[in-house]
Amino acid sequence: MDPRKIFPGLIVMLSFAFLLSCTGPDTSQDNANKNQFCLPDSLLKNITFDTLKAESVNSELALAGKITYNEDNVAKIFPLVSGQVAEVKVSLGDFVEKGKVLAVIRSSDMANFYNEFRSSQSELAIAKKSLEVTAAMKNSGVSSDKEFLVAQNEYQKASAQYNKISEVLKIYGSSFSAKDSSGSGYVIKSPISGFVVEKNITSGKDIRPDDNSALFIISDLKDVWAVANVFETDIEKVSVGSSAEITTLSYPGKKFSGNIERISNILDPETKVMSIRIRLENPEFKLKPGMFAHFLIRFPEDKQMLAVKSNTVIFSNNKNYILRFGSKCDVKCEQVKIFKSFNGISFIEGSLLREGDLAIARNGLFVFTAMEKQ
Numbered sequence: 001m002d003p004r005k006i007f008p009g010l011i012v013m014l015s016f017a018f019l020l021s022c023t024g025p026d027t028s029q030d031n032a033n034k035n036q037f038c039l040p041d042s043l044l045k046n047i048t049f050d051t052l053k054a055e056s057v058n059s060e061l062a063l064a065g066k067i068t069y070n071e072d073n074v075a076k077i078f079p080l081v082s083g084q085v086a087e088v089k090v091s092l093g094d095f096v097e098k099g100k101v102l103a104v105i106r107s108s109d110m111a112n113f114y115n116e117f118r119s120s121q122s123e124l125a126i127a128k129k130s131l132e133v134t135a136a137m138k139n140s141g142v143s144s145d146k147e148f149l150v151a152q153n154e155y156q157k158a159s160a161q162y163n164k165i166s167e168v169l170k171i172y173g174s175s176f177s178a179k180d181s182s183g184s185g186y187v188i189k190s191p192i193s194g195f196v197v198e199k200n201i202t203s204g205k206d207i208r209p210d211d212n213s214a215l216f217i218i219s220d221l222k223d224v225w226a227v228a229n230v231f232e233t234d235i236e237k238v239s240v241g242s243s244a245e246i247t248t249l250s251y252p253g254k255k256f257s258g259n260i261e262r263i264s265n266i267l268d269p270e271t272k273v274m275s276i277r278i279r280l281e282n283p284e285f286k287l288k289p290g291m292f293a294h295f296l297i298r299f300p301e302d303k304q305m306l307a308v309k310s311n312t313v314i315f316s317n318n319k320n321y322i323l324r325f326g327s328k329c330d331v332k333c334e335q336v337k338i339f340k341s342f343n344g345i346s347f348i349e350g351s352l353l354r355e356g357d358l359a360i361a362r363n364g365l366f367v368f369t370a371m372e373k374q
Contacts, residue, residue: 037371038329048362049325054355055307056300058342061237063276063295065228067248067287069197069219070279076214079207080172081186083107090216092199096190102216103201105186113169120162127151127158194220197289224280224287226258228295229273237299238263244278245296248287256280256287260297298343305339305347306354312361313338313346314368323360323367324353331360333371 039047083105090102134151137143172186198217201207207215226246230238240263246256258278267274278295280287313336314321324332339347353359360367 037331039331039367041328043363043367044328046363047360047367049358050309050312050361052306052308052348052353052355052357052359054304055345055347057303057305057339057347058298058300058345059237059340060342061230061234061295061297061299063228063230063297065226065293065295067280067289067291067293068225068227069217069221069289070223070225073219073223074197075190075192075194075218077102077188077191077216077218078214079105079186079188079209079211081105081107081109082208083109083186083206085201085203085205085207086185088199088201088203090196090199092196094196096193096196096218098190098193100190101187102190102196103188105188105207107186110169110172110186113165113172117162117165117169120158120165124155124158124162127155131155188215190216190218192218192220194218197221219289221282221285221288224282224289226256226278226280226287226293226295228276228278228293229268229271230276232267232272232274235274238276238297239299243298245298246278246280247294248291250288250291251286254286305349306351307345307347308359309361310341310344310346312359312364314365316368316372321368322348322351322353323364325358325360331367331371333368 084107085103086106087104088102089104090096090100096102131151131154134143134148138145138148195218196216197219198214200213201215226244238260240260242260244258244260246258247254248256258280260276261279262277264275276297308322312322314323320336320338322334322336324334326332334351334353336348336351336353339349341347
């Protein structure tokens with residue numbers, strides 16, 4: 001039977017039950033027996049209990065920070081040669097597949113490599129032809145073994161030089177085509193699949209291999225960092241492994257959970273803050289670098305109190321109550337003072353309750369209402 005259908009009748013029945021109020025029992029033994037409050041069996045089946053426990057008091061530290069990409073899981077692309085940017089094919093935030101062309105550079109270095117490549121091709125062809133002729137003359141008895149060995153050695157050197165310059169061009173990403181007979185093209189390709197999270201290149205820009213700034217930074221954003229600053233006065237409240245709850249302006253109803261995985265050991269000399277870092281899984285790519293984030297860091301205080309689930313506490317007339325359960329005919333309404341509520345747990349101070357006491361949780365408000373009507 002649906003409990004909601006029987007509750008109105010139970011209220012009427014409990015209204016005529018024996019009195020047990022939150023202000024205490026009657027001093028007369030006869031009246032106490034007469035006014036004793038007992039829970040009907042039908043109601044007992046529809047309530048649950050919460051056990052009071054002594055727990056360390058937890059608190060929260062509110063911080064402000066931002067979302068950044070995971071710097072340990074990115075591809076930073078630097079120029080290998082100097083030159084001028086001819087074309088940029090991607091924009092900041094674009095998703096790129098592995099091997100996609102990001103930019104094309106015109107480079108005199110690549111042109112020099114290309115000339116060496118052409119020269120090594122010619123030298124290899126000449127050495128090969130010379131070796132074939134010398135071998136034929138040797139077989140006819142016209143050429144000596146020494147001449148054959150010299151021709152063979154020259155061919156091997158030409159072949160090694162050709163293979164060397166070919167490998168260099170392959171590493172540097174040369175782009176030889178009919179439109180680029182000079183061989184000055186230098187193609188920058190993405191080494192991984194991911195998002196362009198940083199871009200420091202524009203058409204016409206001169207680049208150098210000794211530039212410390214990456215041209216592109218690619219990240220898959222499958223996990224991101226949440227970074228916050230902690231003031232010097234709050235340093236003792238954070239530690240590696242502490243749990244954190246993070247919200248963003250973009251998703252105010254969505255909470256992202258993680259743990260502190262790194263704490264800086266150096267304070268900023270100007271702002272006197274210390275940075276902390278939390279890694280967050282980001283399978284749906286909701287978290288994006290640059291987002292503002294609000295942090296709640298949980299930390300234990302140096303004391304213990306009785307703790308109970310917050311939904312067990314009944315609030316009425318600006319006071320908090322807990323229904324202590326001893327038996328079906330031993331239910332007492334205890335007024336309590338809530339020290340603080342945290343993450344669904346309320347900490348109680350200065351009450352007659354003891355660790356191990358049972359409190360009515362589900363449908364406690366119904367029982368409380370019925371008791372008030374006595």
